[in-house]
Amino acid sequence: DAMVIQNPRYQVTQFGKPVTLSCSQTLNHNVMYWYQQKSSQAPKLLFHYYDKDFNNEADTPDNFQSRRPNTSFCFLDIRSPGLGDAAMYLCATSSTGTASVQYFGAGTRLSVL
C-alpha cells in the first residue's frame, strides 16, 4: 500500500564514512524531492528532480549528492557525513499538475557517530 518507500528507516554511520539512502515510489510521479529535517524544524529542501532534470538548492553542501536512475528510484549520497548531518531525511514526490501536494515517505533517520 505504501506509495513512497524509504530504506532504511534508521541508518547509523561513522563520521566521514559515505552513506546512501534510497527512495522508491509507485505513484509514477515525475517530480522527486529530498529534504533534510532536524528536530523541531521545517523540512529543508536539498534538491529535486523533474524527470531526470536535477535541481540543486543553492545552500545544499557539496557533500550531498543525488541520483535518479529511473522514474521510480532516487538516491541520496552523503559523501563524508559530519556530526551536523545527523537528521531525518525525507523523500517526497509530486505530479507536475498538482505540485502543491507532495507525498512523503516515512523518512530515514541518520545518526553519525
Added chain:
Amino acid sequence: GQSLEQPSEVTAVEGAIVQINCTYQTSGFYGLSWYQQHDGGAPTFLSYNALDGLEETGRFSSFLSRSDSYGYLLLQELQMKDSASYFCAVRDPNDYKLSFGAGTTVTVRA
C-alpha cells in the same frame, strides 16, 4: 523568495477549536497548502487553497485570502490524535518546490 510566518505552538483541550494562522510574503504565489506531521513521522498533506475562501475536509478547514497574503487552518472537535506539528507551505509558481513555514506544534490536553 518566500517567507511564511505561523505561531510556534498552540495548546488546547479535547473538543476545542484551534485556528493556526499563516501569513506569507512571496515573490509569486501558486496556492497555500497545509501539512500535518506527528512526532517521528512524515508530513502528510491536509489541504490546499488556490483561490480565496474556505475549504472543508471533515473536522479540518482551511481558508485563504490572497489580498491579505493570509490563510489559516481550523481544527475542530480536537482529539488527542491531533497533537502534531502543522506546516503551511506555498509553491513557487516557476518551479515545483514548496517553501514551508517553521511549523506550529499543537498540543491537545485531556
